[in-house]
Amino acid sequence: MKIAISGKGGVGKTLLAALLSKTFVESGYSVIAIDADPDGNLAATLGFPHPEKIIPISEMSALIEERTGAPPGKAGGYFKLNPRVDDLPENYSQEYSGIKLMVMGRLKRGGGGCYCPENALLQALVTHLLLGRDEVVILDMEAGIEHLGRATAKAVDKLIIVTEPGRRSVDTVYRVDKLAKDIGLQNIGVVGNKIRDPKDKEFLISSLAGFEFLGFIPYDQAILDADLASRSLVNASQRINNEVRNIYQALLAVSGTTA
Numbered sequence: 001m002k003i004a005i006s007g008k009g010g011v012g013k014t015l016l017a018a019l020l021s022k023t024f025v026e027s028g029y030s031v032i033a034i035d036a037d038p039d040g041n042l043a044a045t046l047g048f049p050h051p052e053k054i055i056p057i058s059e060m061s062a063l064i065e066e067r068t069g070a071p072p073g074k075a076g077g078y079f080k081l082n083p084r085v086d087d088l089p090e091n092y093s094q095e096y097s098g099i100k101l102m103v104m105g106r107l108k109r110g111g112g113g114c115y116c117p118e119n120a121l122l123q124a125l126v127t128h129l130l131l132g133r134d135e136v137v138i139l140d141m142e143a144g145i146e147h148l149g150r151a152t153a154k155a156v157d158k159l160i161i162v163t164e165p166g167r168r169s170v171d172t173v174y175r176v177d178k179l180a181k182d183i184g185l186q187n188i189g190v191v192g193n194k195i196r197d198p199k200d201k202e203f204l205i206s207s208l209a210g211f212e213f214l215g216f217i218p219y220d221q222a223i224l225d226a227d228l229a230s231r232s233l234v235n236a237s238q239r240i241n242n243e244v245r246n247i248y249q250a251l252l253a254v255s256g257t258t259a
């Protein structure tokens, strides 16, 4: 199962990515969680001991040069567009609580997409993770879907767009939905997060008519308390964890697998 998570900044993408990773692992699956947000904090959210020490793949200059034949930042020169990456999940991931984590780092941007060695390596890696692995892969992305393209879209079992009860994050759902459809990705589900009362849920259902809802996660102060205390968020709220288990069940139903 390959799951990608997008949505407006701050809506709870990383919390959902972390909790889904935990739920799949607890259910006996092998999981690779991918932090594909350049300002990501998936490692901290999962409770990794020294998240600040993890070096993103995009900053591993020696690796980038070894695999592509050119140092990072060298646009326009000769380098391999299809570098070898199949060993990277084993050799360049971190593991904690049974969850493998890879931190991608920042894609270089340029007019019409930047052809530079680090982007080639990251793109090859995402393609390999989505098309060439048996594990459950959970991709925590930004407010867009920059890491996905036509070739990888068909491998995504579900693009989950997270939204809060609010106009701006709902607008982002429509924007991401359009970007996804443009690359042929049709398997889209919405998760409503930070739900405080029934009105919040009704607002989302009426604002997003026609979307499939995978679940609604309650707002819980316990998450913020854990955040302020720099504790892992994955064990902070039983109410939230229960709801994420329902979302997990909904995802299994989609893929036709049984729990």
Ligand SMILES: Nc1ncnc2c1ncn2[C@@H]1O[C@H](COP(=O)(O)OP(=O)(O)OP(=O)(O)O)[C@@H](O)[C@H]1O
Pocket: 007, 008, 009, 010, 011, 012, 013, 014, 015, 016, 037, 039, 040, 193, 194, 195, 217, 218, 219, 220, 221, 223, 224, 227, 233, 240
């Ligand atoms: N259901 C919830 N109840 C209470 N607080 C929450 C809930 N979901 C998320 N939060 C808090 O909201 C903030 C944003 O959550 P998170 O980092 O998961 O969002 P994000 O979409 O990944 O953000 P970013 O775009 O910055 O990566 C965090 O401080 C988190 O602790």
Ligand SMILES: [Mg+2]
Pocket: 013, 014, 015, 037, 040, 041, 140
């Ligand atoms: Mg995040």
